Amino acid sequence: MTASDSAGLLSPALGYIGGRWTPADDGRTFPVTDPATGKVIAEVPRMGAGETVRAIRAAEAAAPAWRALSGGERSRLLRAWAALMTESREDLARLLVREQGKPLREAAEEVTYAASFLDWFAEEGRRAYGEVIPPGLPGTRMTVVREPVGVGACITPWNFPVSMITRKVAPALAAGCPVVLKPAEQTPLCALAVCALGERAGIPAGVFNVVVGDAEDAPVIGHELTTRPEVRKVSFTGSTAVGSLLARQAAGSVKSVSLELGGNAPFIVFEDADLDLAVSAAITAKFRNAGQACIAANRFLVADAVHDTFVAALAERAGALAVGNGLDAGTDIGPLIDTAAVEKAERHIADALRRGATLVVGGGRHPLGGTYVQPTVLADCPPDAEICCEETFGPVAAVTRFSAEAGAVASANETPYGLAAYFFTRDTGRVWRVSEALQTGIVAVNTGAFSSPVVPFGGMKQSGLGREGGRQGLDDWLETKYVCQGGID
Ligand code: NAP
Numbered sequence: 400m401t402a403s404d405s406a407g408l409l410s411p412a413l414g415y416i417g418g419r420w421t422p423a424d425d426g427r428t429f430p431v432t433d434p435a436t437g438k439v440i441a442e443v444p445r446m447g448a449g450e451t452v453r454a455i456r457a458a459e460a461a462a463p464a465w466r467a468l469s470g471g472e473r474s475r476l477l478r479a480w481a482a483l484m485t486e487s488r489e490d491l492a493r494l495l496v497r498e499q500g501k502p503l504r505e506a507a508e509e510v511t512y513a514a515s516f517l518d519w520f521a522e523e524g525r526r527a528y529g530e531v532i533p534p535g536l537p538g539t540r541m542t543v544v545r546e547p548v549g550v551g552a553c554i555t556p557w558n559f560p561v562s563m564i565t566r567k568v569a570p571a572l573a574a575g576c577p578v579v580l581k582p583a584e585q586t587p588l589c590a591l592a593v594c595a596l597g598e599r600a601g602i603p604a605g606v607f608n609v610v611v612g613d614a615e616d617a618p619v620i621g622h623e624l625t626t627r628p629e630v631r632k633v634s635f636t637g638s639t640a641v642g643s644l645l646a647r648q649a650a651g652s653v654k655s656v657s658l659e660l661g662g663n664a665p666f667i668v669f670e671d672a673d674l675d676l677a678v679s680a681a682i683t684a685k686f687r688n689a690g691q692a693c694i695a696a697n698r699f700l701v702a703d704a705v706h707d708t709f710v711a712a713l714a715e716r717a718g719a720l721a722v723g724n725g726l727d728a729g730t731d732i733g734p735l736i737d738t739a740a741v742e743k744a745e746r747h748i749a750d751a752l753r754r755g756a757t758l759v760v761g762g763g764r765h766p767l768g769g770t771y772v773q774p775t776v777l778a779d780c781p782p783d784a785e786i787c788c789e790e791t792f793g794p795v796a797a798v799t800r801f802s803a804e805a806g807a808v809a810s811a812n813e814t815p816y817g818l819a820a821y822f823f824t825r826d827t828g829r830v831w832r833v834s835e836a837l838q839t840g841i842v843a844v845n846t847g848a849f850s851s852p853v854v855p856f857g858g859m860k861q862s863g864l865g866r867e868g869g870r871q872g873l874d875d876w877l878e879t880k881y882v883c884q885g886g887i888d
Contacts (some may be wrong), residue, residue: 662819
């Protein structure tokens with residue numbers, strides 16, 4: 400457990416509880432590996448129930464002083480944290496690549512995106528306005544105030560290991576809620592680096608705690624976080640299966656729950672689309688982070704009239720993407736996170752081909768070996784292929800034809816998920832018609848990139864509950880209290 404070594408760790412490789420860097424009670428550790436090389440870059444503590452309960456108690460103890468600060472004082476600390484993150488952008492991005500695998504350029508963009516949540520909520524936290532209501536009863540005054548929910552538990556995934564943390568922790572802290580964070584087993588080092596920057600920025604002890612562990616420890620840590628009465632809110636980003644389990648556990652003590660879950664984003668190209676724009680957007684929406692994003696385009700639905708042109712252009716651009724170690728200049732696609740991810744991509748490709756799809760480019764594992772996968776395009780995918788029904792989380796684009804707008808929209812909605820949808824058209828009437836018909840929390844029209852701290856991010860159906868970002872992201876961390884004063888003549 401080294402503080403800083405050739406791996407470029409930016410913090411002690413320890414948990415962080417009540418303002419102290421902490422090993423596991425029993426001293427056990429687990430290895431964190433670089434997906435590009437398979438080499439171990441650090442050993443991190445395997446924490447369990449005891450450490451989690453102490454972290455919850457530390458947060459509870461810190462809560463009164465933290466909520467008593469003015470919005471402006473909390474804002475100053477969050478801004479200092481954002482500034483340190485921006486200053487450390489290069490180092491943090493390199494660590495992110497080592498731990499998660501994405502290209503350095505994308506990692507640096509993620510750090511900027513992560514810092515932007517600290518900045519945004521530093522401002523929004525100052526605007527947790529209440530209301531004065533014209534009295535509905537004689538002799539009264541009626542007001543509504545917004546209060547912090549209380550101690551929060553945040554559980555985050557590995558695919559955006561820096562920004563998924565600040566997207567939760569920034570609104571929580573801005574609202575006045577201390578938190579306990581449990582990052583994914585693949586990416587604890589990014590979480591600890593973010594934490595070290597928060598410590599340097601002056602976030603008081605107990606306000607931000609990090610409990611780390613491997614996949615075997617996650618259910619134990621998660622059980623404490625979702626069942627302890629001191630925790631009043633659970634905010635989770637990850638798979639629908641785990642989100643649904645955590646919501647069930649949290650229901651026992653009626654906690655507030657926010658869930659950012661899996662997606663199966665349709666990407667519809669109508670016959671009147673600007674095809675150059677659609678292809679460029681498809682490259683971003685499908686291949687960023689090697690396709691390992693909840694908002695990654697997962698099903699391309701393309702009008703008959705432009706299908707062949709679109710597929711040819713997409714395949715040409717996809718085939719030219721450079722696969723390699725994220726630290727190498729010019730890399731567009733890094734390794735997938737683990738072998739299971741490679742096997743899922745392979746399974747989806749094989750299933751689609753078995754059902755009659757055509758392989759246009761790529762096709763499976765990359766000659767580099769390890770967990771590298773070739774950017775792949777499949778045409779004429781039947782809609783019942785596995786790849787069209789569940790998120791692939793890999794660099795594989797599956798294209799399906801359609802002949803009419805209504806059919807395309809029906810196919811887009813034919814999924815239990817509802818996070819993001821993309822479509823391309825120049826028809827302004829269709830822009831409104833299709834935006835309104837799509838059952839997703841986010842609709843991207845004529846663009847492949849829409850993420851920003853100023854907008855609400857979240858899904859419908861089995862893609863989740865609640866919103867992160869925007870002014871709505873603060874609401875998720877606030878309770879509404881109605882105060883009625885009587886006896887006023
Ligand atoms: P996952 O398996 O659900 O893991 C996510 C987090 O939950 C990790 O920290 C994991 O810990 C933890 N976890 C797993 N089982 C748990 C349990 N029983 N109790 C408590 N915590 C538990 O998801 P993933 O496969 O790593 O992440 C990819 C998924 O996240 C995809 O479905 C993707 O679409 C979704 N995602 C959604 C959004 C969004 O905003 N909607 C954003 C990013 C990703 P361990 O790693 O230690 O097992």
